Amino acid sequence: MALSKAEIAARYGTALFDYAQDMDALTAVHADLQELAEAISNYPQILKVFSDPIFNSAEKAHSLSVIAQGLTKEVQNFLNLLLDYDHFLELPAIIDCFNSLYNQKEKIATGVAISAVALDEQQLQKLGAGYAQKYGLKKVILKNEVDQGLIGGVVLKVGDCVIDGSVKNKLNKIRAQLINKN
Template sequence: MALSTEEIAARYGTALFDYAEDMAALETVHADLQELAQAVSDYPQILQAFSDPIFNSAEKAKSLSAIEQGLTKEVQNFLNLLLDYDHFLELPEIIKCFNDLYNQSQKIETGVAVSAVPLDKEQLQKLGAGYAQKYNLQKVILTNVVDQNIIGGVILKVGDCVIDGSVKNKLKKIRAQLINKN
């Protein structure tokens, strides 16, 4: 029975994380993978080329060696392994799995800040730093989603936690209190 993309990503991502940790190269491997993720995002045809049966193994290996320039030995070995086992198409999911493990080990969380108006980088960093301090995390990386229906304030969604500081929510609470008094 063939493995699903999620199973392949979990196996390879975990193996790469453990290998990088054992080799004391976690930071450099993480940095290389971020560059790879960006390159694959910008040029998705890279994945197709390495999975295309038209190209033979020697042509793929030669192309891969050009891409590997400047990457750590650990990442180079890993990319060659993916090529040998024909799992290059799963690279984005493998990187995501690696990043999840990396973030967990470094006490880094990602989340969303929902606001009525766009927030700038500095505002997102301050919100993330405050949340990180309160919940004993090293860092919280937030992305911004604009939803004018919340009227004002911010709703933070980090992991399973939701902190609703929106004006809409506060008005709803005031309304409930007024109804209960009557």
């Protein structure tokens, strides 16, 4: 029975995480995977080269050795494993799985700060630091989305938690209170 892409990503991501942890190289592997994710994001055709049947295995192995130079031995071995088992296309999902496990272990959360106007990096870091302190996390990495319908304030979405500090939400609460009093 063939595994789905999600199952492959979960198995390989978990295996790489465990392997990196056993080799005491978790931080270095994480850093390498972030570089790979950025490279794949900028040049998605990289994945296609390693899954294209036009190229023989020797050509793919040579190309991979060039790309993997400077990466940790653990990541190099892992990329060769993906190439051998023809799962290179799943690399972005595998990296996502690894990152989830890494963030969970390191108490790092990611989320979205939705605001009526664009927030700068300093504002996002300040919001993230406040959230991290309140919920016992080491770090919260926030991305910003703009929704002019909020009027003002910020809605934070981190994991399953939503903190709605928007003006729109406050006005809706006041409106509900006025309706209930009548």
